[in-house]
Amino acid sequence: MRRRDFTVYIANSVQQGIEIADEVRPGHAIVDLRIGDESGLQVVKTLAQKYRDIKMVVLTGFASITTAVEAIKLGAVQYLINQPMPMKSWRQ
Numbered sequence: 001m002r003r004r005d006f007t008v009y010i011a012n013s014v015q016q017g018i019e020i021a022d023e024v025r026p027g028h029a030i031v032d033l034r035i036g037d038e039s040g041l042q043v044v045k046t047l048a049q050k051y052r053d054i055k056m057v058v059l060t061g062f063a064s065i066t067t068a069v070e071a072i073k074l075g076a077v078q079y080l081i082n083q084p085m086p087m088k089s090w091r092q
Helices: 014-024 040-050 065-074 087-091
Strands: 028-032 055-060 076-081
Touching: 014 028, 014 040, 028 040, 040 055, 040 065, 055 065, 065 076
Parallel strands: 028 055, 055 076
Antiparallel strands: none
16 A cells, blocks of 8 residues: 555554544545454444545455445445465465
8 A cells, every 4th residue: 555655544443543534534444344352343434424435445354244234334335355365375
């Protein structure tokens, strides 16, 4: 992302993510479904209510139909599944 001139902000909690968004007012956000022990869907819900034009992508390694539908209903434009890569793939 940094190579494409995007400024990257990293939050370690739902509250921190919302605070960063309130400060910088991003046009786009990539939100992890799980932020520590919290749900990234709270970030999606809050940001969608505050900033109608924000484009959010939910990224997760813990996908389910239920969370995918909820994410889209709350305002995410995309729900992506992050699948782990075997170590030998990294070496190629």
